[in-house]
Amino acid sequence: MTGPFINSLNSQSPLNNVVQVHVVGNLTQKNCTTVFYNFPKDYNNIYFFRLQCPNEVKYNFAKGVSITVQTAPSAPLLTSVNQISEGAQVRLQCSVPVPCSVLPPSLTWLPQDSSRQEETEMLQNVDGQRIMMSAVTFTASADHHNQSIVCSVSYPLFEGGSTESSAATQRLNVLYAPRFTTATLSTSGPVSEGRTVTFTCSSDANPPVSHYTWYRDDSGNLSSSQLTRIRQAATLVLQVSQTDSGVYLCEAQTSRGSQRSRPVSLDVKGSCEDLVLAPYVICGVLLVLYILTVVVDLYKYRSLSRRLKQIELKGENTYTDLKTLSATSDYDQLQRQQP
Known part of the structure; x- marks a missing residue:
């Protein structure tokens, strides 16, 4: 055999002139596995294998292979999951084709999580195509809700480096009971009788909370049997009197369960205290x-x-001036009377 020749459907010129080709299969066992190195872009076509021996044996295989050249690999195939219950074991599988077993692809899971278990293996389909499969296993929690799990793939290149990465994403929808249930009061400290106060209950749950219920504890020990049910609402508004003083708490409920908040205290002072x-x-x-x-x-x-002091000082100055003026006038008269 002089060597393999790979011809395209629309051209009889062998691809060997452009691409380095190497047969790794055993032709005597009808294994024509061939490796193409540095396959150029824009060479999308159907290619046929031609066998040419030193003697007169020459043969073109009738079945062609469609080859599409991409700058980036196709996105991996990632198994989808619908609703997941909190505490359930979750297994996600990501698979990609392996066109060249000599240069297998690299699969990466993001975000990285040390609590997840990862395993990767090479498999072969019934049609003989090799695929690489990676799986992650973890226990679902409320913190995983709305988290995006990403499986990314890149293929190494013959001359070094790797292709651009391509990824598939799965957003998790975890069902969990109410948590972080909190009761808050619009004011702090003692409240005057007749004022309006607002209690607010909040909680985190999936599905969202369907019912909020307010209770008042008349016993002081938060016993369920001693709780007085007040109203079913996320917000409780009261125009308070002294009888409303006490400890309040709320309960959030969904189809997945319920949770009660920590108590908050309301202290109402009567009008007599104001008097x-x-x-x-x-x-x-x-x-x-x-x-x-x-x-x-x-x-x-x-x-x-x-x-008054200013007036007194002004009067004294006036008297002194008058006195001086009078003495001066008398002296002038005496001077004029002398011969």
Whole structure:
């Protein structure tokens, strides 16, 4: 045999002129496995194998092979899962074809998680095509909900490096009971009787919470038998009186289960307490007014004193000037009377 020749459907020129070809199969056993190195792009076609021996034996195989050249590999085949229950074992499988067993592809799972178990193996289909399969196994939790699991593949190149990566993604839908159930009160500290307060209940669950229920604990030990059911709603609004003082909690419920919040305390002070404080408030206001009055009067007194002193000083200066003027006039008259 002089060597393998690979001809395209539309051309009789052998592909050997462009691509390095090497037969790795045993022709005597009808194994024509062939490796193409550095297959160029834009050579999409159907190719046929031709056998040419030193003697007159020449043969073109009738069955062709369709080859499509891609710059990036096709996305892996990733098994899909629908709804997953919290605590269930999940197994995801990712598979890609292996066109060249000498240069097998590389499969990568993202995000990386040390709690997952990974295993990879090479398989062969019934038609003889090799595939690489990778599987991850993990226990589903509420933290996995809405998480995207990615299987990425890249193929090594003969001259070094690798192809661009291609990926398939599976978003997880994990069903779990309510968690992080929290009751909050719109105000803190004692509340005056007659005021309006708002209780709010929140929780995280999938499916979302269908019912919120508010309870009041009249016993102090949070016993279910001692809880008084108030209302079924996510928000509880009360115009409070002293009888509303107590400990409140809420419960979130779904088809997957339920969870109660930590208690919150409501302390309502009566109107009598306000009356007790009223005299002190009034006295405080009167004291402030008295101090302001004293300060203003003192300021006025000092201002008036300064003005009186200024008037006295001005009067004395006027008397002195008049006295001096009178003495000067008498002296002038005496001077004029002398011969």
